[in-house]
Amino acid sequence: MSAPLAAPAAGPAAGKPLRDGLCTVGLLLAGSFLLRWASGSLNGYQIQLLNLIAINAILALSLNFIYGFSGMFSLGHAGFMAVGAYVSALCILTPAQKATIWFLEPIVAPLATLQTSFFASVMLGGLVAALFSLLIAAPVLRLGGDYLGIATLGFAEIIRVLLTNLVPVTNGAIGLRGIPSHANLFWNYAWLVITLYVILSILKSNFGNVLKSIRDDDIAAKTMGINTTSYRTMAFCVGGFFAGVGGALMGSLITTIEPKMFNFQLTFNILLIVVAGGLGSVTGSVVGSAVITLLLEGLRIVEYPFNIDLDLGLFRVGPVHVPGVPGMRMVIFALVLMFIIIFRRQGLIGTRELSWRALFALPSKIRGLVGRKDPGAGAGG
Amino acid sequence: MSFELFVQNVFNSMTVGSLYALIAIGYTMVYGILRFINFAHGDVFMVGAYLIFFAEMLVPWPVAALIAIAGASLLGILVDQTAYRPLREAPRISALISAIGVSFLLENLAVVVFTGLPRPAVQPAWMVRPIAVGGLRVLPLTFLVPLVTAALVMGLLYVVYRTRPGLAMRAISRDIETTRMMGVSINRIIALTFGLGSALAAAAGIMWAMRYPQIHPYMGVFPGFKAFIAAVVGGIGSIRGAVLGGLLLGTVEVMAIAFNPTLSGYRDAFAFVLLIVILIFMPTGLLGEKNKDKI
Known part of the structure; x- marks a missing residue:
């Protein structure tokens, strides 16, 4: 099977543990103050965007972990998200709400009275999604490359069909409305920090090295005595868990879920973030999530009518009325994805990572560049 | 189930199965040569259905059908040259991602250009006027689809097995480098492959639209997935396998619901379940070549 990446990932991240640890704690503190400020002074739309960036980053990290780091081309992300979102929603909807939502067929007994805290519901969503990953891993992970892609895509479609038909559990095509919106900044x-912590720890550990070795050459890994199937299954479940978590948060953020929402388009958006950011780069997934989420929102203007009226002194552009074109946003998006894959296959970041060590090495690097008057090579992580 | 109803369902299976088969051939030919799933194939099918819709406003129906088929063929070649050709040397997964991009591009372009509203399909009156055969009332369309499919498949098999370009095509699917050294213009043969596959997809699109008399920008998504599954079930890379897989999938879908109507909500899941079962027990499909990974 073909490895999606040729370049090896970042080298040993040792450096100075105390300095790096302090810096991380500092960053987390600064980040939490920033969030406190944001939730107080930004408007609802801006906060919604910040929320979406975090959730998309979680989803992109989980897909990148499955595909970019473990080399399994999975197109089933929407399925795992759906499982996470439905499980979590079933856990946080109040019994009173449930009684009114299931009006076609009554909800099955144990679920009618089930209610947990938000954290537990997200955990459960992730765990059930991981369980589903485990169930399908056995048959599909034996497949390589694009066969795996189409089989996981099939799995996601089966989930969608089940969600539409198992009315006593999922309320069918109508979906669930009025999910309590606990998913705040x-x-x-x-959850983004938890995801980053878990995935970075795995990647730094021996498990991570094994995964990368399987990705780069599974036959060589097998000859080294590595049980590739069990490692790939574990990686698939970890990815499935965080996809479920992302789905659970997404459901609570937008408060409405229905089977139609979890279609291939959703998987496509996540794949776009991963590819745009850089396959096999944690930094890339986070940066890609911010860039693509903002771009997706920013491009909404092309679907609404607007007027161009620019006075440039010498000549005047407009006034021209540009009618909004429904669907144009996704046309531009598809073009962006194709452009990236054809002309800049490594994405925005490539496989590089941002690390404290690289950051602290930056000043001396720049000094070196200025000293030698060498305008070449940009600084990277 | 009464005998008449059963016969009716057999005809239905054949009709749906032939349509899957026609689309599946395009997937299997591209996969055989370039080893990636041409995700955009289902959308070429959709474009074919739209092209006849608009062409029919200007010219008589048979001419419109030819225009649609030729247009879709050109589109298939254009997609290959712009989106896949730059990635010939890249990892296969890159081409696959590019194909997903093309698929979304075509669907959303269709939404932009044709709007997302479903439109009624072109149905020549004589094709949908029921005729009585024995105790049955059948549409001529039901017979016509398998017959047209059979003729098209015969034609394709002739091209692939009896002509020089067909020989080149088969040679490329065996070993692209050696074929290049033999002086075959690889790129032209690949273009021919895309052209033929897309033409068949357009033919399927035209007939699909007549059968489910409606066209919309996303009409190619599910038939596309299912036809790809049919190609895998039959054995990817094999034209006969694609036909067999398509007919099998059509039969499973129609008959499962005919015998057990409560399953109708699960219709779209059958194909994927069949796919997973086949991949587990017969990873190379029914007629696929059994080849082991080389170390």
């Missing part, structure tokens, strides 16, 4: 960014 605090929870979303807390």
Whole structure:
């Protein structure tokens, strides 16, 4: 099977542990103050965007972990998200709400009275999604490359069909409305930090090295005595868990979920973030999430009518009325994805990572560049 | 189930199955040569259905059908040259991602250009006027689809197995480098492959639209997925396998619901379940070549 990346990931991240640890704590503190400020002074739309960035980053990290770091081309992300979102929603909807939502067929007994805290519901969503990953891992992970992609895509479609038909559990095509919106800035960014921590720890550990070795050459890994199937299954479940978490947060953020929402388009958006940011780069997924989420929102203007009226002194542009074109946003998006894959396959960041060590080495690097008057090579992580 | 109803369902299976088969051939030919899933194939099918819709406003129906098929063929070639050709040397997954991009591009362009509203499909009156056969009332369309499919498949098999470009095509699917050294213009043969595959997809699109008399920008998504599954079930890379897989999938879908109507809500899941079962027990499909990974 073909490895998606040729370049090896970042080298040993040792450096100075105390300095790096302090810096991380400092960054987390600064980040939490920033979030406190943001939730107080930004408007609802801006906060919504910040929330979406965090959730998309979680989803992109989980897909990148499965595909970019473990080399399994999965197109089933929407399925895992759906599982997470539905499980979590079933846990946080109040019994009174449930009684009114399931009006076609009554909800099955144990679920009618089930209610947990938000954190527990997200955990459960992730765990059930991980369980689903485990179930499908056995048959599909034996497949390589694009066969795996189409099988996982099939899995996601099966989930969608089940969600539409299992009315006593999922309320069918109508979906669930009025999900309590617990997913605020605090929870979303807390989960983003948890995701980053878990994935970075795995990547730094021996498990991470094994995964990368399987990605780069699974036959060589097998000859080294590595049980590739069990490692890939574990990686798939970790990815599935965080996809479920992302789905759970997404459901609580937008408060309405229905089977139609979890279609291939959703997986495509996450894949776009991962590819745009850089396959096999944690930094890339976070940066990609911010860039793509903002771009997706920013491009909404092309779907609404607007007027161009520019007075440039010498000549005047407009006034021209530009009618909004529904669907144009996704046309531009598809073009962006193709442009990236054809002309800049490594994405925005490539496989590089941002680390404290690289950051502290930056001044001396720049000094060196200025000293030698060498305008070449930009600074990277 | 009464005998008449059963016969009716057999005809339905054949009709749906032939349509899957026609689309599946395009997937299997591209996969055989370039080893990636041409995700945009289902959308070429959709474009074919739209092209006849607009062409039919200007010219008589048979001419419109030819225009639609030719247009879709050109589109297939254009997609290959712009989106896949730059990635020939790249990892296969890159081409796959590019194909997903093309698929979304075509769907959303269709939304932009044709609007997302479904439109009624072109149906020549004689095709949908029921005729009585025995105790049955069948649409001529139901017979016509398998017959047209059979003729098209015969034509394709002739091209692939009896002509020089067909020989080149088969050679490329075996070993692209050696074929290049033999002086075959690889790029032209790949273009021909895309052209033929897309033409068949357009033919399927035209007939699909007549059968489910409606066209919309996303009409190619599910038939596309299912036809790809049919190609895998039959054995990817094999044209006969694609036909067999398509007919099998059509039969499973129609008959499962005919015998057990409560399953109708699960219709779209059958294909994917079939896919996973086949991949587990017969990873190379029914007629696929059994080849082991080389170390």
